[in-house]
Amino acid sequence: MTQMDSVVLKARNITKTFPGVVALKNISFDLRAGEIHGLCGENGAGKSTLIKLLSGIHPSTSYEGDFWVDGARARFRSLADAERAGIAVIYQELALVNDMTVGENIFLGSEPRTRTGLIDWHKVYHGARLLLEKFRVEIDPSAPVAQLGVGQKQLVEIVKALSKNSRILILDEPTAALAEHEVLILLDILRDLRQRGIASIYISHKLDEVFAICDRITVLRDGSSIITLPTTETNRSDIIKQMVGREITNLFPRRASKTGGPVLEVDKLNVGNERTGTQVLFDISFSLCAGEVLGLGGLMGAGRTELLMHLFGAWGERLSGSVRLDGREPGVVKPDEIIRRGLVHVSEDRRRYGLILDKTIAFNLSLSSLPILTKNRLIDQGREFEKNRYFFESLHVKAPNLEALAGKLSGGNQQKVVLGKALMTEPRVIFLDEPTRGIDVGAKQEIYKIINQLTDSGKAVVLVSSELPELIGISDRILMLHEGRMGGEFSRAEATQERLLAAAMGREGDFHPK
């Protein structure tokens, strides 16, 4: 019974569905007092959804199953409910107000008042100092948050969470942006909190950290909780196997095409983020041949989308390196020029970057190709219609006609319209960023068929996918990125889910000691 008594948070049979997708299936797990519990899983395994349930973002009425806090049923209808239950979430994106001081941030929304109702600034800074000292964080409470490093901000956020007497701390990729020594400080503080009886859920792609700090590890896969193991009874390879463990079915009818010469050559590319001034891609080199599908994999934040968007001319600042398209260096040019040179990009976020939602299918389909559809500077409406109809029919877009609004289509059909828009420009290189995300199996099949047709006609495709089976099934070669660097390159024959995931985690050595 003592074992049961020490469980502070219990989840039983949690099932959460979104329209068309089951995000969580019958999740159950226990969080014990004073333990650090690791949560591992691939992108889309359900970690983020689970956190959103615990923090009250998705209210308790929107899912099935029960949570228990300290043995009592807990319903998180709102963020406030979760906070009252003692749950605090530290998100990947920090939620501090940059223009305020550390003290102001810690007491934001719960400022101590004087008798006259004004903010008691003395108590704010004194209280903040006591809290910071209590958790051995050496930061001046009167310092503006904007002056702190990412690691220090993270610590302030944790102190802020604990100031509300939270007993359950959830950390979502807390070290993603931290330097090595900051990670060590954070881990020390978490160990200290464990001593004080605070339970933590620690979500990270970095298995080193998970093994260094967690008492137990739960693996999520495809929305289910697969297994919970004490850290001492498992190892990295085992966890990776549990994370992938999916069957590769013949859902992916890839047939290799005849490959031609290289059409896109990237050599030692270094790219920075203009806005933050940090480097995002390091020494990326690869080449792409006509008739070939190059798979591009990696975990969230590995730099896949950034790489494609940069090559497409829509993102980032080139620090060094060269890019050759059809043997010629296009220079740093904008998307309109790149499209004219035969490279086109289909974004992962079709509603945001792909479609003009309140315009018709016809408007969207021909949007990128208007310069080649004009006669005497006017749009040749006959030819435009023929082209639109061709792609509308050959891609099997399911809609009454070309004048249906793009925003009213299902995800799969929207994706086909975006694809049709890209293909109408008659490209030689096509970037597909997560082309099958959020669309049903039938539409996925059609997308795979289209990819085969494209390579058969000598076009080259770069495919980004978070689903390893899809990546292996449809690619001729696979490039894994790890934190902006090359994590490994694999031929189709060499690729296994375990090897790819290990490369994405920067741990290829675990499987192929050299």
Added chain:
Amino acid sequence: MKSLRQFSLVLALVVVCSFFAVMSPQFLGARNISLLMTELAITATLALGMLLIILPGHIDLSAGSGVGLLGGVASILIFEHRWPAPVAMGGALLLGIFIWFCMGNLVVRQKMPAFIITLGGLLIFKGLFWLVIHNSTIPIVEGGKANLYSVLTTFYLPPTAGYTLAALILGFLVIAKLRSRKARQSYGFAVEDREMVFLKIFLTAQLIFLFVIVTNRFRGIPLPAVILGLVAFAIHVLTTHTPFGRYLYAIGGNEEAAVISGIPVEKVVVGAFSIMGVIVAITGFMQTSYSGASTTTVGDLMELDAIAACVIGGVSLKGGRGTVMGVLFGALIMACLLNGMTLLAVSPEFKFIARGVVLSLAVWMDVRLSR
């Protein structure tokens, strides 16, 4: 939703016109219709330029000041520097293109909100305008003679020319309508019934000839109406039949998607602003000519009438939605309102209040209907 909006537009127009017709019998008289057409032409031309700015999601608050400034520049060149009218107007036109080209560049390259830049423009152009005309009244022509500038609003097409023009336009409209219907049919799109098409053409024909008959009873079709017709035709072709026009809608609908679709967003927006420069100049010439001279109040608040005409005509201030026909309707409502109030000798205080109320109503309607 679309038809509801169109219906409410027509209804508003009918209500406004009937009110003024009842209150003042002259309102529908030949002389007043002719004046109304000139006023409409001025408001609507500026509003059509505003359409090009609002479609990609921007706004131009400096248009009214610009109208005064460019009209004033042309006046000064003619009256003080003895330039021939066509050359002076050409110079002011180029200045307009240059100024709006620069403002467009500030908007897209420096990422400054158009609201702020054109608000600055409103003040700067107003100051420049008063400097240029030395806070006085500058005639547009010397000693009562006529020049190109002065005839802008005093020339009328002779009756026969009016009828010929009306017949030509009608013929063009009928052919365009039938061809587009046939094309839509061959592409398998839904088309209107034969009867409906006939009815529409018949009504349009009646309106056109009624317009010519009425204006001919005064002096003929006023030149500004012809200018408006040309501008409206050009902007209609631009917005519906060129890549440039499609891009305006795409940028207003979803700018990020427009960039990824390979639309040269910066060039397109700068292009729209440059065309606005042309429109502001043309409006400036007509408005100054209509006033008879360049004085400090020319162009006051015209940007707001133009924006109001757009919004009343169903142009979304968020961008991406709006048509030439809608703007013409909106401008007609605004022009009727202003003209009617002048006819009833409404004092300026109440004119301001009425314009404000109409503008607010129009935005409220826009918000309600675009939800």
